[in-house]
Amino acid sequence: MVEHLTTSALARWRSDPAGFIETHLYDPETNRPFKLLPAERAFLAYALQLDAVGRLKHPELVYGCPKKSGKTGFAALLVITVLLLYGGRFGEAYCVANDLEQAQSRVYEQVRRIIAASPLLRRECKVTQDRITFAATGATITCLASDYASAAGGHPTISVFDELWAVSSERSRRLFDECVPVPTRPISCRLTVTHAGFEGEGELLYELYQRGLQQPQVGKDLHAGDGLLMFWSHDVVAPWQTDAWRNEMRRSLRPNQYLRMVENRFVTTESNFIDLNWWDACVDPALRPVAAERSLSIWVGVDASVKRDSSAIVWVTWDRMAKQVRLVGHRIFQPSPDQPLDFELTIEHTLLALKQRFSLRQVLYDPYQMQASAQRLRKDGVRIDEFPQSVPNLTEASQNLYELIKGRNLVLYADEAMRLAVSRAVAIETSRGWRIAKDKQSHKIDVVVALAMAAHAAIKGMSTYNVDWRSWVIGDEQRPEEPEVVKARRSRLTELLLAGGEIPF
Numbered sequence: 001m002v003e004h005l006t007t008s009a010l011a012r013w014r015s016d017p018a019g020f021i022e023t024h025l026y027d028p029e030t031n032r033p034f035k036l037l038p039a040e041r042a043f044l045a046y047a048l049q050l051d052a053v054g055r056l057k058h059p060e061l062v063y064g065c066p067k068k069s070g071k072t073g074f075a076a077l078l079v080i081t082v083l084l085l086y087g088g089r090f091g092e093a094y095c096v097a098n099d100l101e102q103a104q105s106r107v108y109e110q111v112r113r114i115i116a117a118s119p120l121l122r123r124e125c126k127v128t129q130d131r132i133t134f135a136a137t138g139a140t141i142t143c144l145a146s147d148y149a150s151a152a153g154g155h156p157t158i159s160v161f162d163e164l165w166a167v168s169s170e171r172s173r174r175l176f177d178e179c180v181p182v183p184t185r186p187i188s189c190r191l192t193v194t195h196a197g198f199e200g201e202g203e204l205l206y207e208l209y210q211r212g213l214q215q216p217q218v219g220k221d222l223h224a225g226d227g228l229l230m231f232w233s234h235d236v237v238a239p240w241q242t243d244a245w246r247n248e249m250r251r252s253l254r255p256n257q258y259l260r261m262v263e264n265r266f267v268t269t270e271s272n273f274i275d276l277n278w279w280d281a282c283v284d285p286a287l288r289p290v291a292a293e294r295s296l297s298i299w300v301g302v303d304a305s306v307k308r309d310s311s312a313i314v315w316v317t318w319d320r321m322a323k324q325v326r327l328v329g330h331r332i333f334q335p336s337p338d339q340p341l342d343f344e345l346t347i348e349h350t351l352l353a354l355k356q357r358f359s360l361r362q363v364l365y366d367p368y369q370m371q372a373s374a375q376r377l378r379k380d381g382v383r384i385d386e387f388p389q390s391v392p393n394l395t396e397a398s399q400n401l402y403e404l405i406k407g408r409n410l411v412l413y414a415d416e417a418m419r420l421a422v423s424r425a426v427a428i429e430t431s432r433g434w435r436i437a438k439d440k441q442s443h444k445i446d447v448v449v450a451l452a453m454a455a456h457a458a459i460k461g462m463s464t465y466n467v468d469w470r471s472w473v474i475g476d477e478q479r480p481e482e483p484e485v486v487k488a489r490r491s492r493l494t495e496l497l498l499a500g501g502e503i504p505f
Helices: 007-015 017-024 038-047 071-086 106-117 170-178 203-213 243-252 255-261 276-282 344-357 367-379 391-406 416-423 446-462 465-474 484-498
Strands: 060-064 092-096 125-127 131-134 140-144 158-162 189-194 217-219 222-225 228-232 270-272 297-303 311-319 324-333 359-365 384-386 425-430 433-438
Touching (some): 007 071, 017 038, 017 071, 038 060, 038 071, 060 071, 060 203, 071 140, 092 106, 106 125, 106 131, 106 140, 203 228, 243 255, 255 270, 297 344, 311 446, 324 344, 324 446, 344 359, 391 433, 416 425, 416 446
Parallel strands (some): 060 189, 060 228, 092 158, 158 189, 297 359
Antiparallel strands (some): 217 222, 270 425, 311 324
16 A cells, blocks of 8 residues: 555545546455446545645535435545545544444445455455554544544544434434544545435434535535535436336335435425325225124224224234235224213223124223223133334334235225225334324324224234134133034044144134
């Protein structure tokens, strides 16, 4: 490295950093020198411009473009280039993990791979899990966790933050502040590579974005001024981001997520829960609610309210042959402040009737209003389990229902009230994922929440179906009175099991 980067070579490469990258830095996937994209070349030309006293004109750098544009790789190239060409002795570079990264930064991992693939560098460095040291100069590239204390006292030549939209905690905001460009080094900058985030969340990125838009435009999607250079494009920048890829992303992602990730636009945390066309595709016009079928296993979700919201009970089954969840039936009750819901006469009566008419596997309920009812139902032999409507629970159930509908693995009968409720449901993004919510307070989506709970119970329950069935067949527990046909079938299945035979289903 020393013999290649002499004083004259440094001067030449500083005037042509793109040439340095395309000569000496190798793509680990192809094992050939990188070829920069036009957008990357344009950004690089401004990023390393110096003022009259030899300092960077734009120490704050922001490179924002759609998902899968090669941003992480470009950030790694900049880290290596800036450190080698401008860092001098004991230069420091930091690759900072965001709030979504549990271990080392993705940029740091990409830096390691590029160094290992590049003949100029691979023998000149000592590489560990969180630090790379260049023996000739003592310069280092360090991976930092999202902890501001780890950056205190640093003097970075360059610090890089990948996907700043995912930075939401106070400690990460403090880490960003700790990595501010320092006046003790003539070349010191802070680089952000990202796509857009959510309005009202990740305020740090949105502040940078707004500041960048206020600067003069110096090129296509490129703004520079007030010490900041920002490239922010809503168009694809890489040749692999084809029309076919964008169309697939449009089909796969919810509308707001498509706008945020593929068009690089800030969006609200709310979007429609599903495309109604997906719901309609799950509807079987020939299907009807099932009144009773004693051998049919069902799972039930209950979303109950005494006075204001509607209450809903939804029961579904698991179709083993089709590998699908099927809607079996549902009921909606509408209480009012003047006529509150009597849980004994409505919800409890309905669940006890379901127990008589079907093979009731499990009931999930929100314990907020139903503790007394749950105790009575347990005494009557109903398996009823708490499912508090916490963010983790709603996120898991909502995601499960979304995937069932999108993959057409939910089979429904036609029902206008249920369709209306689905049309009024929105998806709320959270740090844990997203969950179902209502667009307006007056909208009633309880039947959708109950459906999500029932489907969640069915998917979880069917994985232990055979174990539960075996226990039901040969278990010794006391059972409520069974119809003779059920007793006869259980007796026959017990004989098969004890004889080592297969259960015929």
